[in-house]
Amino acid sequence: MLLLDLDGVLVDTRPVMECAWLRVRETHGLDVPFEAYEHHLGRPFADIMERLGIGDAELIHRTYADASTAASHLTRQFEGVAEVLHAFAAAGWLLGIVTSKPLDRAAPLLARLGVPFATVRTPNGVGRGKPAPDPILLALIDLGADPADATYVGDMAVDQEAAHRAGVAFVHAGWGYGRPSAPTPEIAESPADLLRFLETAVHRAPFLEGSLL
Ligand SMILES: [Mg+2]
Structure with missing residues (x-):
């Protein structure tokens, strides 16, 4: 998946x-310049405020959320994204979202893609946010899947860390906002470049649940 x-x-x-x-x-x-905020993208908002040494995170988040909603028309899908996701879905892949964006702002963006997502994990649920592995592990639980059967695609080093700590493969989205960290992960240059992973799913031997016991 x-x-x-x-x-x-x-x-x-x-x-x-x-x-x-x-x-x-x-x-x-x-x-505080936007570049300082941007440096911490991928983490939950409250976590970013703490790292920037800004108090009253809840009040500031309300301002930020309202302004984001008002400016949401500035959002653009990256070229080819919807087609690529449809190709994965058509090939039988389960798709899931693991984001630090709150559900109320993530949901309309996801709906516009017109792709069926089997799980959407946001900071609204239980557990710690990225770079902790919690949201990825919770998505795996939603899907009844093993870490070995999943790949996470992200654009920030915190995404890479979360994937590593969850034990899932990671692909760095080279068209995003951040740089990968060490060890150098698999990198996709564009959404269309993800299609090369379509046929490379590891077909492992059938594993009987409980057979290690
Ligand atoms: Mg990101």
């Missing part, structure tokens, strides 16, 4: 985030 990050992988929301962060700076009188 293919698990995917949302921002910087399926949709380009950088203009939305930049707009929302500007509103936060204006509203709360913060002198």
Whole structure:
């Protein structure tokens, strides 16, 4: 199965985030440039605030969320994303989303893709956020799947860390916002480049549940 990050992988929301962060700076009188915020993308919002040394994260998140919703028309799908996801679905792959974007803002973006997702994991559920493995492990539980049968596609080093800690394969989305970290992972240059993984699913020998006991 293919698990995917949302921002910087399926949709380009950088203009939305930049707009929302500007509103936060204006509203709360913060002198923190967008580049500092962007550096921590992939983590839950409260985690980013803590790393930037900003208090009152809940109030700021409300400003940020409202401004994001107002600017959501600036969101663009990366070219070829919908076609690629449809190709995986048609080949029988289960698709899932693991994102740090709250569900109310992620859901409309996912609906626009018109692709059936078997699970969507956001910070609204239980567990720690990325780079902890929790949301990926919870997605695997949703799908009744082993880590060895899943690949996570993300664009930030925290995505890579979460995949590593969850024991799933990782593919770095080279068209996204971040750089991969060591050890150098598999890299896809474009959404269409993901198609080369379509036929490379590991066909392992049938494994009888409980046979290790
Ligand atoms: Mg991302």
